[in-house]
Amino acid sequence: MKNKLIAPSLLSADFGNLQRDIEMLNNSQADWIHVDVMDGRFVPNISFGFPVMKTVQEHAKKFVDVHLMILEPEKYVEEFIEFGADLISVHFETCTHLHRTIHLIQSKGAKAGVVLNPSTPVLMLEDIIADVDLVLLMSVNPGFGGQKFIENTYKKIKETKDLILSNNSTALIEIDGGVNLDNASKLFEAGADILVAGNAVFSSVSPERTIELLKI
Numbered sequence: 272m273k274n275k276l277i278a279p280s281l282l283s284a285d286f287g288n289l290q291r292d293i294e295m296l297n298n299s300q301a302d303w304i305h306v307d308v309m310d311g312r313f314v315p316n317i318s319f320g321f322p323v324m325k326t327v328q329e330h331a332k333k334f335v336d337v338h339l340m341i342l343e344p345e346k347y348v349e350e351f352i353e354f355g356a357d358l359i360s361v362h363f364e365t366c367t368h369l370h371r372t373i374h375l376i377q378s379k380g381a382k383a384g385v386v387l388n389p390s391t392p393v394l395m396l397e398d399i400i401a402d403v404d405l406v407l408l409m410s411v412n413p414g415f416g417g418q419k420f421i422e423n424t425y426k427k428i429k430e431t432k433d434l435i436l437s438n439n440s441t442a443l444i445e446i447d448g449g450v451n452l453d454n455a456s457k458l459f460e461a462g463a464d465i466l467v468a469g470n471a472v473f474s475s476v477s478p479e480r481t482i483e484l485l486k487i
Contacts, residue, residue, distance in 0.1 A: 276465040277485050278303035278336050278445070279478075281327070282318060283469030289323070292473070293330040299479040300486060303336040305447070305467045306356075310341035313365055314414035321354055328355030336465075338386065338447065340413050341365065345372045352379045360384030360407045360445075363391055373402050384445070388413060389421050393430040400440045405465075406431050411448030420449025425461050432462040455485045 279301050284292040296304055306327060311317040318340075327335060337356040339347070344361040345368070351359055359376050363385055366372050376383035384405030385396060389412055396406065408427050411418035428444060435442050446458050447467035455466055468485055475481040 274464045275459050275486055276302035277482050278305040278465055278467045279472045280305040280467050280469035282307040283473040289326055290330050297332040299482045301482050303334040304331050306337045308339050313342045314340045316414045324354035348376050352381045358382035360386050362386045393427055400434050400438045403442050405443045407445040409448055410446050428461040452484055
């Protein structure tokens with residue numbers, strides 16, 4: 272997979288026209304389609320589950336990147352893969368048996384990522400970094416779209432990149448939260464490989480053009 276990937280988040284899409292928005296992403300320069308799943312327990316919001324995943328599976332032609340902001344994600348991994356997830360990321364903070372969950376995802380044919388909340392230090396990944404395909408750094412506190420970007424994220428990107436290199440890991444770095452045209456290039460320069468963008472894309476007058484500009 273190449274660097275400088277853009278993964279628009281369906282959390283900011285128009286749910287009354289979800290097929291239309293997915294088809295727009297199919298025809299755009301977006302690389303992945305990001306799906307945020309929230310349970311109202313781990314995060315203070317509820318988003319969507321398998322009925323929406325079925326719509327994504329039916330219409331998405333891009334790589335489907337599923338971010339599980341839920342407790343006990345291991346109970347639902349297989350079903351999300353059945354509904355078309357190409358990559359599933361689970362939170363470090365929710366997985367008592369993280370190694371087991373990462374390998375469960377991979378054994379079912381999907382890529383596996385681990386997510387860190389803004390207050391969780393990167394060093395917590397030392398014993399799992401060689402096993403994961405992706406590290407997702409939250410650059411806002413998870414639960415809602417449209418939040419202000421946390422500037423400490425740049426420091427965490429460097430720390431994550433150093434950890435990846437020192438462990439001969441091939442993990443990619445994904446950033447989620449507050450990504451926009453003002454900080455995208457700086458995030459890529461800092462070492463990020465994938466940027467999740469929700470409001471920046473779907474509130475734009477021209478979402479396709481915004482996706483193009485985010486990649487520059």
